[in-house]
Amino acid sequence: MPRYEYSRYLQGRYEVHGRDFVDAGLVSSQIKKSLKDKGIHEDIIRRIAIIAFEAEVNIISYATFGTISYYLLPDSIVFEAIDEGQGIDDIEQALEEGFSTADDSIREMGFGAGMGLSNIKKSSDVFEITSEIGRGTCVKSIIMLNGKE
Amino acid sequence: MMLETVSERLSLKCKCCWENLKREVTGGYAGDLLSDVMANSSAGNIWVTRQVHQNIVAVAALKEHAAIVIVQGATPEKETLDKATKEGIPILVADMGEFEVVGRLHRLLYPDQG
Numbered sequence: 430m431p432r433y434e435y436s437r438y439l440q441g442r443y444e445v446h447g448r449d450f451v452d453a454g455l456v457s458s459q460i461k462k463s464l465k466d467k468g469i470h471e472d473i474i475r476r477i478a479i480i481a482f483e484a485e486v487n488i489i490s491y492a493t494f495g496t497i498s499y500y501l502l503p504d505s506i507v508f509e510a511i512d513e514g515q516g517i518d519d520i521e522q523a524l525e526e527g528f529s530t531a532d533d534s535i536r537e538m539g540f541g542a543g544m545g546l547s548n549i550k551k552s553s554d555v556f557e558i559t560s561e562i563g564r565g566t567c568v569k570s571i572i573m574l575n576g577k578e
Numbered sequence: 579m580m581l582e583t584v585s586e587r588l589s590l591k592c593k594c595c596w597e598n599l600k601r602e603v604t605g606g607y608a609g610d611l612l613s614d615v616m617a618n619s620s621a622g623n624i625w626v627t628r629q630v631h632q633n634i635v636a637v638a639a640l641k642e643h644a645a646i647v648i649v650q651g652a653t654p655e656k657e658t659l660d661k662a663t664k665e666g667i668p669i670l671v672a673d674m675g676e677f678e679v680v681g682r683l684h685r686l687l688y689p690d691q692g
Binding site for chain 1: 617629
């Protein structure tokens with residue numbers, strides 16, 4: 430994560446509620462629209478759409494409440510998903526593709542394939558995750574703009 | 579190839595957004611795992627799936643798919659059609675199973691690849 434303060438670059442903060450599968454994807458589409466309005470390059474938007482969708486679905490699936498924020502810095506976009514929920518016991522295992530603790534109701538909808546966190550990681554230039562059992566999880570992602578503005 | 583042509587050739591039944599059938603299909607993707615489709619499909623794709631719930635529309639909208647094809651004659655949920663109408667994403671239903679739909683679709687979109 431950048432050592433400098435990036436809160437002043439906040440562009441949007443969105444609330445996500447646990448188990449609200451009806452609205453799954455709503456926040457991601459709002460973020461996508463916001464990035465499009467700002468003229469961000471479509472390659473960057475494509476990556477952030479994946480990150481945002483997976484983070485949103487994770488909060489809905491495993492947390493009671495969470496916020497998703499994104500910051501537009503001169504050279505990068507910082508994406509943050511912070512939730513209050515069960516937390517992750519073994520982060521290394523959670524990052525393995527195919528590993529999931531999703532129940533059948535989640536899997537039936539085509540979620541819980543164990544690809545969420547690894548998709549976020551693959552789409553990020555910098556990826557950081559911290560979690561505390563019984564408290565919640567914080568996912569941070571940086572996407573470098575590399576002149577694609 | 580135009581979505582309208584694809585729909586006719588595969589005898590698909592359009593359930594919403596008829597006005598958007600005149601769009602170009604750039605390719606296709608098949609899958610029932612939403613994360614897989616999010617990560618690997620592309621804009622303009624026709625997405626073939628057995629899922630019928632409303633979250634498929636969120637994925638198709640985020641990925642800017644040309645259309646969703648639901649296989650095996652399954653009925654999309656009402657909420658799915660409402661959301662698709664709002665997002666302008668045509669939902670087409672095929673009587674065939676996923677394997678057959680994908681095979682025909684591939685032959686149609688890429689006739690040179692056998």
